[in-house]
Amino acid sequence: MGEKAIVIRGARVHNLKSIDVEIPLHRLTVITGVSGSGKSSLAFDTIYAEGQRQYVESLSAYARQFLERMNKPDVDEIQGICPAIAIQQKSPARNPRSTVATQTELYDFLRLLFARVGTTFCRQCGQEVTRDTPESIADRVLTLPEGTRFYVLFPATAGLPSPSERSSSRWNRRTKPSNEERTRVRAHLMSLMQRGFTRFYRQGQVVELDSIDANPFEKLDDVYVVVDRLVARADVRSRLVDSLELSYREGYGTVEIHTVGNGQQRWRFSEGFECKPCGLTYPKPEPRLFSFNSAYGACPTCQGFGNIIAVDLDLVIPNKALSLEEGAIEPWTKPQFDWIQEELLEFCQHAGIPTDVPFAELTGEQQRLIINGSEDFPGVRGFFDWLETKKYKVHVRVFLSKYRGYSTCPTCHGTRLRSEALNVRVGGKTLPEICAMSIGQCAQFFRQLTLSAEQRAIAERLLGEIQHRLDVLVDVGLDYLTLDRLASTLSGGEAQRIQLATNLGASLVGTLYVLDEPSIGLHPRDNHRLIHILKQLRDIGNTVVVVEHDADMIRAADRIIDLGPGAGEAGGQVVFQGSVDELERDPQSLTGKYLRGELRIPLPRERRRPRRGLALKIKGARAHNLKNIDVNIPLRCFVCITGVSGSG
Ligand SMILES: [Zn+2]
Numbered sequence: 125m126g127e128k129a130i131v132i133r134g135a136r137v138h139n140l141k142s143i144d145v146e147i148p149l150h151r152l153t154v155i156t157g158v159s160g161s162g163k164s165s166l167a168f169d170t171i172y173a174e175g176q177r178q179y180v181e182s183l184s185a186y187a188r189q190f191l192e193r194m195n196k197p198d199v200d201e202i203q204g205i206c207p208a209i210a211i212q213q214k215s216p217a218r219n220p221r222s223t224v225a226t227q228t229e230l231y232d233f234l235r236l237l238f239a240r241v242g243t244t245f246c247r248q249c250g251q252e253v254t255r256d257t258p259e260s261i262a263d264r265v266l267t268l269p270e271g272t273r274f275y276v277l278f279p280a281t282a283g284l285p286s287p288s289e290r291s292s293s294r295w296n297r298r299t300k301p302s303n304e305e306r307t308r309v310r311a312h313l314m315s316l317m318q319r320g321f322t323r324f325y326r327q328g329q330v331v332e333l334d335s336i337d338a339n340p341f342e343k344l345d346d347v348y349v350v351v352d353r354l355v356a357r358a359d360v361r362s363r364l365v366d367s368l369e370l371s372y373r374e375g376y377g378t379v380e381i382h383t384v385g386n387g388q389q390r391w392r393f394s395e396g397f398e399c400k401p402c403g404l405t406y407p408k409p410e411p412r413l414f415s416f417n418s419a420y421g422a423c424p425t426c427q428g429f430g431n432i433i434a435v436d437l438d439l440v441i442p443n444k445a446l447s448l449e450e451g452a453i454e455p456w457t458k459p460q461f462d463w464i465q466e467e468l469l470e471f472c473q474h475a476g477i478p479t480d481v482p483f484a485e486l487t488g489e490q491q492r493l494i495i496n497g498s499e500d501f502p503g504v505r506g507f508f509d510w511l512e513t514k515k516y517k518v519h520v521r522v523f524l525s526k527y528r529g530y531s532t533c534p535t536c537h538g539t540r541l542r543s544e545a546l547n548v549r550v551g552g553k554t555l556p557e558i559c560a561m562s563i564g565q566c567a568q569f570f571r572q573l574t575l576s577a578e579q580r581a582i583a584e585r586l587l588g589e590i591q592h593r594l595d596v597l598v599d600v601g602l603d604y605l606t607l608d609r610l611a612s613t614l615s616g617g618e619a620q621r622i623q624l625a626t627n628l629g630a631s632l633v634g635t636l637y638v639l640d641e642p643s644i645g646l647h648p649r650d651n652h653r654l655i656h657i658l659k660q661l662r663d664i665g666n667t668v669v670v671v672e673h674d675a676d677m678i679r680a681a682d683r684i685i686d687l688g689p690g691a692g693e694a695g696g697q698v699v700f701q702g703s704v705d706e707l708e709r710d711p712q713s714l715t716g717k718y719l720r721g722e723l724r725i726p727l728p729r730e731r732r733r734p735r736r737g738l739a740l741k742i743k744g745a746r747a748h749n750l751k752n753i754d755v756n757i758p759l760r761c762f763v764c765i766t767g768v769s770g771s772g
């Protein structure tokens with residue numbers, strides 16, 4: 125063929141009849157043929173298996189011992205194989221916490237983004253939490269009216285050793301309290317003086333200390349060390365910054381600015397990451413704070429699962445169309461609990477809650493009263509709390525287990541992260557809020573995200589990676605999935621396209637990709653996108669082999685290998701290999717005949733008429749994304765439900 129190719133000679137895996145094929149490198153090859161003709165035996169059990177085996181062989185003996193030993197496939201010779209990745213329909217074994225975001229590695233990039241440019245907001249007052257740098261403090265101080273005199277101070281107690289255990293014991297306090305304290309203060313002042321601080325400040329007065337014997341301070345609670353005295357003017361900036369740095373160093377990360385004169389102002393700054401008005405300290409955002417897979421970042425209540433096993437109200441009130449009288453609260457319909465049902469009806473009478481309308485029609489407040497209870501009535505929760513105390517009885521445990529289920533974690537509300545992570549925002553949104561968006565919305569969000577010039581410089585590359593991966597996910601037709609969707613709930617086709625997008629997003633080159641019927645479950649619109657993605661994967665320098673029946677995919681291929689002619693023992697032979705044009709002209713290939721339109725699946729000449737009234741009627745379907753739709757499915761008919769992927 126002239127081109128570089130993977131050359132396979134004498135392949136005999138399963139039903140393959142010692143066949144020779146060539147897979148051109150950096151091309152899209154489709155292996156097709158009737159079901160059972162040996163397509164997977166060639167693609168996965170021969171080509172992919174050998175790619176894997178040679179890769180493992182190339183590793184050191186040490187690394188090899190951790191990998192499964194692979195047998196050489198039954199083939200005479202394979203030349204030119206490269207490292208191979210199989211993208212199959214079945215989803216790989218995974219962590220139960222795994223989501224679309226973690227599978228696509230997007231979560232790792234988002235964590236980095238939040239750690240680098242996330243802004244923390246105080247949970248109490250909602251103000252931005254900042255760390256004061258000498259530069260930022262200087263900016264703030266120099267907003268004072270020009271000519272304002274001020275002191276740069278730090279608390280004299282900074283670094284003062286706390287009273288020792290012995291001196292704080294009751295016995296000591298009674299006998300010689302002040303001596304002990306005086307010695308401690310004196311030693312601390314001496315150490316300050318040795319470091320060159322002889323000027324102190326208390327209640328607006330400066331006190332010069334020439335000798336420690338002249339110490340006027342019994343306690344240091346309202347005493348400050350004077351670092352500098354300045355007048356607000358633009359040209360003092362560099363001296364001010366130096367003084368602030370000195371204060372941070374000597375004052376254990378705190379500094380105060382007190383102005384002199386009328387309307388004295390006091391500002392406190394700290395090196396710590398805290399809300400100054402509220403005095404609340406926050407953890408510095410770092411990647412592990414945003415990881416629900418790490419003990420540091422995971423919500424402590426649910427360990428990062430987002431839900432806990434608790435009383436499930438949907439099991440307690442399974443039918444909200446029932447009224448309270450009719451037994452809406454299911455556990456209270458049991459004879460042994462009819463006393464609480466009576467209490468409920470009595471309580472409702474006093475509280476003015478109607479007992480003869482469906483539970484669903486009660487107001488939110490009325491429902492909450494019944495569930496959470498009040499002073500006079502334990503409510504559903506009080507009832508179950510009481511039962512918890514009786515758990516030593518086997519029948520109570522059995523009874524409780526019927527009403528237990530997974531419910532959203534009350535601490536993190538299903539966001540899986542510890543609360544501090546939720547105080548950090550990028551573009552006004554928390555990380556869980558971003559993950560709750562669909563991939564399409566998320567791509568839009570990042571396109572419109574505005575950052576400061578400084579943030580942009582830090583996050584430029586990260587944002588590029590995030591945007592690129594989101595775009596690829598949109599391209600493979602997964603724009604409707606949310607990033608926090610659990611990987612275990614994805615369909616085989618969705619899981620496969622996620623793997624595809626992840627590989628494409630990582631821009632790996634020189635790799636052999638082997639795919640198993642990727643068009644399955646795809647609407648024609650999405651199929652065209654998929655073909656586009658496979659071509660992109662090829663164009664960045666990879667070799668793509670696809671096992672496929674789809675006519676569009678076959679037409680898009682650079683090379684086609686048609687296996688057959690039949691299934692099982694009647695198959696395993698190469699019926700055709702070459703380009704699409706050659707296939708269409710080939711008289712032998714069954715696939716060619718279909719492509720030419722000589723053979724096709726005949727349309728029924730007559731269609732079965734649905735019989736009036738004989739139908740499965742569905743009213744108000746709202747599962748997942750269904751918008752309260754009504755559908756009739758005629759019985760005794762062959763019915764097709766179609767629509768773009770993810771349409772429901
Ligand atoms: Zn605050």
Ligand SMILES: [Zn+2]
Nearest residue numbers: 423426533536
């Ligand atoms: Zn939680």
